[in-house]
Amino acid sequence: MELTTIKLVTIISEAILEERILHDLQQLGARGYSVGEVRGEGTRGVHASEWEGKSLRIETLVAPEVADKILQHLAAAYFPHFAVIAYTTDVQVVRGEKFRGQR
Amino acid sequence: MELTTIKLVTIISEAILEERILHDLQQLGARGYSVGEVRGEGTRGVHASEWEGKSLRIETLVAPEVADKILQHLAAAYFPHFAVIAYTTDVQVVRGEKFRGQR
Amino acid sequence: MELTTIKLVTIISEAILEERILHDLQQLGARGYSVGEVRGEGTRGVHASEWEGKSLRIETLVAPEVADKILQHLAAAYFPHFAVIAYTTDVQVVRGEKFRGQR
Numbered sequence: 001m002e003l004t005t006i007k008l009v010t011i012i013s014e015a016i017l018e019e020r021i022l023h024d025l026q027q028l029g030a031r032g033y034s035v036g037e038v039r040g041e042g043t044r045g046v047h048a049s050e051w052e053g054k055s056l057r058i059e060t061l062v063a064p065e066v067a068d069k070i071l072q073h074l075a076a077a078y079f080p081h082f083a084v085i086a087y088t089t090d091v092q093v094v095r096g097e098k099f100r101g102q103r
Numbered sequence: 104m105e106l107t108t109i110k111l112v113t114i115i116s117e118a119i120l121e122e123r124i125l126h127d128l129q130q131l132g133a134r135g136y137s138v139g140e141v142r143g144e145g146t147r148g149v150h151a152s153e154w155e156g157k158s159l160r161i162e163t164l165v166a167p168e169v170a171d172k173i174l175q176h177l178a179a180a181y182f183p184h185f186a187v188i189a190y191t192t193d194v195q196v197v198r199g200e201k202f203r204g205q206r
Numbered sequence: 207m208e209l210t211t212i213k214l215v216t217i218i219s220e221a222i223l224e225e226r227i228l229h230d231l232q233q234l235g236a237r238g239y240s241v242g243e244v245r246g247e248g249t250r251g252v253h254a255s256e257w258e259g260k261s262l263r264i265e266t267l268v269a270p271e272v273a274d275k276i277l278q279h280l281a282a283a284y285f286p287h288f289a290v291i292a293y294t295t296d297v298q299v300v301r302g303e304k305f306r307g308q309r
Contacts, residue, residue, distance in 0.1 A: 001171060001174065001175050001178075003174070003191075006190075008190065008192070010297075012240050032143065032144060032145040032188070033143060033144060033145075034115050034141040034142065034143035034145075034158060034160065035141060035142045035143065036139055036140065036141040036142075036160065036242055037242065038240040038241060038242040038265075039240065039241045039242075040238065040239060040240035040241065041238055041239060055240060057240065057242065059141075061188065061190065068207060071207065071209070071298075071300050072207050072300075074300075075207075075300045075301070079300070079301070085238070085267065085299075086299070086300070087212075087214065087267065087297040087298060087299045088209075088297065088298045089192055089214070089295055089296070089297050089298075090192070090193075090296075091113075091190040091191065091192050092174075092190060092191045092192075093188075093189070093190045094174050094175075094177075094178040094182070094189070095178070095182070104274060104277065104278050104281075106277070106294075109293075111293065111295070135246065135247060135248040135291070136246060136247060137218050137244040137245065137246035137248075137261060137263065138244060138245045138246065139242055139243065139244040139245075139263065162244075164291065164293065192295055193295070193296075194216075194293040194294065194295050195277075195293060195294045195295075196291075196292070196293045197277050197278075197280075197281040197285070197292070198281070198285070
């Protein structure tokens with residue numbers, strides 16, 4: 001079976017940003033997502049424990065170039081002002097083409 | 104400390120398939136799993152937003168050959184008819200042998 | 207955009223151990239975490255299905271040397287007595303320095 005390596009982008013965010021981030025993901029080329037609830041204590045810059053409480057774990061599978069765009073956008077638009085963490089992971093899927101956006 | 108690389112298989116599925124998929128995983132050699140609830144909007148083939156609502160995030164740690172069998176089975180049994188997404192990730196564990204099935 | 211590879215440590219644990227494990231993570235150098243609820247059926251050693259029920263999925267992003275310490279500690283302190291599973295994954299982040307502990 002032939003597998004394709006694509007990118008899983010995981011975003012841990014304050015719940016209040018859900019709508020904005022999901023809109024951003026779609027604009028940047030993501031074609032699907034899942035959202036789960038987590039509790040968390042995080043860090044922003046050098047300050048630990050700046051927020052505590054209900055957060056969201058947003059995941060989307062995208063092509064590598066879309067993952068780059070998403071990380072770049074999140075870093076510019078949210079990291080300076082909000083408790084948002086984002087990371088990408090290499091994952092293998094059976095059919096890679098369905099995760100490729102059209103933008 | 105010696106680490107072993109094994110496979111994490113993650114399945115995002117409509118909630119209604121839980122019992123069938125967990126049964127399949129066990130039959131194919133998985134020896135444990137976890138299930139979390141997520142909300143999602145997905146894509147099946149070229150159609151975006153085909154399903155929206157409560158989904159499950161099923162995870163299992165397995166040997167590489169079991170991961171292959173699981174992906175192959177899911178692709179054949181579910182991808183054509185259901186909103187199921189599956190991917191594998193390389194992960195490192197302390198004791199790899201406990202995740203090896205007997206089939 | 208320059209990305210840094212760090213380690214995601216994922217711990218699946220009985221809910222009763224939450225406070226102890228979060229304390230351990232902080233002591234070992236983790237600077238943030240998220241906790242989500244999962245249901246699971248697991249394996250401990252050769253016995254399948256030893257526990258079933260509410261579990262936690264604890265995640266933390268840390269430097270590789272902290273990830274090693276965490277796995278080593280969990281293996282020694284919990285694996286012999288509790289239904290705890292832990293694994294690490296390589297992930298890419300925009301700013302790696304904020305996940306480095308000071309211990």
